[in-house]
Amino acid sequence: METMGKHLIGDPEARIKYIAERAATVEVKFAVPPLKYYRSGVEMIRMANTYRVEGDLEAAYFLYHKFLTIFLEKINKHPQYNTIKAKDKADNQKLLRETLPVVEQLKAQLKAKFKLEAIKYIEEEKERLKNDKEKPAEFEKKCTVQLPDDLDKLSEDKKGLRDIIVPTKIIREFLTLAYVNTVSNKETCGILAGKLQLNRLTITHLLIPKQSGSSDSCLTHNEEEIFDYQDQHDLITLGWIHTHPTQTAFLSSVDLHTHCAYQLMMSEAIAIVCAPKYDETGYFMLTDHGLNFIARCRESGFHPHPNEKTLYTHAQHCKFESTAEIEVIDLRAK
Secondary structure (H helix, E strand, O other): OOOOOEEEOOOHHHHHHHHHHHHOOOOOOOOOOHHHHHHHHHHHHHHHHHHHHHOOHHHHHHHHHHHHHHHHHHHHHOOOHHHOOHHHHHHHHHHHHHHHHHHHHHHHHHHHHHHHHHHHHHHHHHHHHHHHOOOHHHHHHHHEEEOOHHHHHHHOOOOOOOOEEEEOHHHHHHHHHOHHHHHOOOOOEEEEEEEEEOOEEEEEEEEEOEEEEOOOOEEEEOHHHHHHHHHHOOOEEEEEEEEOOOOOOOOOHHHHHHHHHHHHHOOOOEEEEEEHHHOEEEEEEEOHHHHHHHHHOOOOOOOOOOOHHHOEEEOOOEEEEOOOOOEEEEOOOO
């Protein structure tokens, strides 16, 4: 848990400013294509809307501010910014116009909420002071406190990952539809998509895009079909899954670069690797060191990385549910 500065809990404005400042630290990584940021922006708003409906106003306010920071201040500095289609930019502008008044309304709600919390806190401290016969100076010291630790979940960093619910059925379903490719020594890949509910991420859909595979790679095509389906069903991207037809379950150098883009968009994103020949399945994510290293790496194709085993680890935030359903959408035949 990173150390947070101290703030007066009796200062609602300071608490609101703290959330906004945390959101403003988001970086636009040039290693990630700008289109992925535009897709992630749509999903960011979906998550913020969910938090707002569920009453987690701080989390919603953080995500809305993160969205505004990326698309009002930072995305235009991306070297590939001019590759974004006019329609994507127009859709994003519409989302920005809709978000701005929502943020102002949320700010007013948070200010009122924090004021009530400040009043309650000060009254409790006064009562404690009276009962304990503390000195006024000690009371003033008590009024300066750290913000609640649970605010750190708003940073979505790997020290406070939300659980990601993985239906155990997904592996059987995926290996079944990948079978023809597997016996032909071709990789198969899919997108993990789902929902946010009560601060838990649940994989509900396995989306199989049009693709071409080889013995050690898989290239997706017509990704707009995936985007359209997710838009129609309000799904957020939670990671990806692919097979290693003849190898064990690990992340290759190409896999590391592929997953980097997912994890930069969402800290909880996972990479599932199925190795049917060895009856292995790995649930992986990049380490802090790995994420920073791969984001800076400019190599392409298969290439060695120093200390590659330190770049990724098992995704400990995965929670497996045998009764959870998974819907498979195979777009290859469409």
